[in-house]
């Protein structure tokens with residue numbers, strides 16, 4: 251069972267335009283669709299679509315459209331009722347695949363809501379679905395106004411304090427202050443899922459363009475996180491595919507380009523693909539392969555539609571191991587050597 255936390259969920263409205271977007275004009279849409287969204291919610295939807303039990307933890311009143319949409323989609327959730335309505339985010343898609351997205355801030359969360367959300371999350375990890383404890387906890391997306399930027403670190407500590415060695419592994423997918431905050435107070439997620447921009451931001455190594463152009467530099471950046479105690483880094487590099495970096499090795503995955511209909515939520519499906527493979531016991535390279543296959547399948551579907559496992563094509567993904575110099579910071583050899591030195 252995998253629990254996700256989405257502190258700032260949204261109703262994702264996707265408007266498909268019949269032609270290019272014209273700024274300042276009145277245009278008629280070809281179609282409009284809506285999905286319950288927010289990064290953790292999307293991960294739960296993708297896991298559920300592939301038959302893995304997942305519970306989405308989120309704020310929101312029982313009658314909020316996001317909660318109603320989750321019920322209609324058959325996705326399990328645990329919600330903390332709050333006074334304000336959740337946000338709606340808007341996506342405009344053009345026939346050539348260009349996507350324009352506008353995300354709004356979301357309703358404020360006060361300190362007591364935040365405390366209550368952490369308690370709800372801990373309870374859900376313990377026995378959310380039929381008494382089954384969570385194997386992974388996914389902390390994903392932005393934080394709404396009022397939430398402390400270190401909320402993900404506070405959650406990680408609360409969960410690890412409660413469950414000790416039996417704590418679920420923790421994956422973080424965020425950006426900006428919440429991503430930096432997830433590493434505060436000595437917190438060490440088991441998995442971080444940055445894109446090139448976020449990887450540059452959180453490590454201070456290179457720029458988005460440099461990391462996208464040079465996977466070896468991206469590996470070097472990710473290694474600095476491994477050296478700080480992060481378990482694994484799943485980095486998406488746009489056209490250069492994706493990387494997985496652990497203390498044991500580094501892998502790169504590429505695949506032929508897909509005709510993208512909407513890339514919104516493709517990263518969330520990638521994370522779901524990784525987790526599906528991981529809980530099935532796959533080795534790291536195959537977890538990365540499934541991540542890329544899931545992301546590509548999601549991009550070929552409209553709006554924030556999530557693919558099922560059967561709609562993905564892992565055989566189309568090429569995975570290669572990247573050899574690492576023995577003294578690379580964060581490598582298993584370097585960590586063993588530093589332990590001996592201590």
Ligand SMILES: O=P(O)(O)OC[C@@]1(O)O[C@H](CO)[C@@H](O)[C@@H]1O
Nearest residue numbers: 260287288289339353391392515
């Ligand atoms: O504003 P955030 O929390 O960073 O991102 C929210 C969001 O863009 O992320 C998902 C796609 O990854 C969408 O479902 C949702 O609208």
